[in-house]
Amino acid sequence: xxxxxxxxxxxxxxxxxxxxxxxxxxxxxxxxxxxxxxxxxxxxxxxxxxxxxxxxxxxxxxxxxxxxxxxxxxxxxxxxxxxxxxxxxxxxxxxxxxxxxxxxxxxxxxxxxxxxxxxxxxxxxxxxxxxxxxxxxxxxxxxxxxxxxxxxxxxxxxxxxxxxxxxxxxxxxxxxxxxxxxxxxxxxxxxxxxxxxxxxxxxxxxxxxxxxxxxxxxxxxxxxxxxxxxxxxxxxxxxxxxxxxxxxxxxxxxxxxxxxxxxxxxxxxxxxxxxxxxxxxxxxxxxxxxxxxxxxx
Numbered sequence: 313x314x315x316x317x318x319x320x321x322x323x324x325x326x327x328x329x330x331x332x333x334x335x336x337x338x339x340x341x342x343x344x345x346x347x348x349x350x351x352x353x354x355x356x357x358x359x360x361x362x363x364x365x366x367x368x369x370x371x372x373x374x375x376x377x378x379x380x381x382x383x384x385x386x387x388x389x390x391x392x393x394x395x396x397x398x399x400x401x402x403x404x405x406x407x408x409x410x411x412x413x414x415x416x417x418x419x420x421x422x423x424x425x426x427x428x429x430x431x432x433x434x435x436x437x438x439x440x441x442x443x444x445x446x447x448x449x450x451x452x453x454x455x456x457x458x459x460x461x462x463x464x465x466x467x468x469x470x471x472x473x474x475x476x477x478x479x480x481x482x483x484x485x486x487x488x489x490x491x492x493x494x495x496x497x498x499x500x501x502x503x504x505x506x507x508x509x510x511x512x513x514x515x516x517x518x519x520x521x522x523x524x525x526x527x528x529x530x531x532x533x534x535x536x537x538x539x540x541x542x543x544x545x546x547x548x549x550x551x552x553x554x555x556x557x558x559x560x561x562x563x564x565x566x567x568x569x570x571x572x573x574x575x576x577x578x579x580x581x582x583x584x585x586x587x588x589x590x591x592x593x594x595x596x597x598x599x600x601x602x603x604x605x606x607x608x609x
Contacts, residue, residue: 390435
């Protein structure tokens with residue numbers, strides 16, 4: 313995926329799974345065959361397999377290493393967890409070995425930042441040890457946006473959890489019980505060049521994390537976008553968005569604000585090296601990947 317230095321920070325992706333996974337009209341219920349056909353030339357073959365009619369999406373975490381701290385953003389689905397979706401259920405994935413291959417051991421992580429608390433962004437917050445879920449990163453503070461955290465805390469108090477399984481109970485609550493949770497305002501300014509930005513829609517309290525490092529600006533935007541096709545058609549929200557209308561509004565505003573700047577965008581699920589810049593065009597926006605390639609035909 314990617315491993316590069318921007319400013320004074322080293323950014324590395326840690327993959328759980330990748331590849332062609334979803335039919336376009338499953339991932340993006342409002343997409344039409346015409347939209348797919350008009351964009352197929354720049355998507356194929358790595359972002360879209362025309363023969364199988366499948367869009368590609370990666371599931372990954374991002375590691376940021378600065379002179380002072382090691383930071384992990386989003387933690388995928390995790391292993392050994394009871395989940396409703398069969399492809400998430402009781403996984404035994406290479407994520408942990410991929411983290412080690414990136415040169416990171418759990419004890420070295422200082423902060424874990426979750427853009428939101430959906431099933432595929434919190435799983436490795438915890439691991440199973442002696443029959444109990446405990447924090448995977450024993451020395452880390454886990455940063456949660458207040459709106460998102462409070463929403464699930466209230467649901468838990470009412471005996472509810474995620475429709476995907478006991479996600480809060482096994483992947484967030486053990487962090488709280490261990491005293492490692494740090495709940496902050498959705499627009500909080502953090503140290504080390506980080507601040508949060510509210511980006512609601514995909515979930516009520518979804519946030520993006522901004523890193524400013526020696527002139528470089530990177531936005532880890534989670535699920536504001538799931539696939540580069542949404543850059544070309546921002547009104548298309550994924551089936552996983554809790555409020556599709558708000559998600560589309562947030563996405564359009566996000567693209568407009570970052571278009572034609574030096575800001576590097578880091579979505580959670582883009583293949584083709586993930587990172588890129590937004591550029592404006594007469595018919596909307598384009599996404600130019602740092603690794604090469606673009607949404608331009």
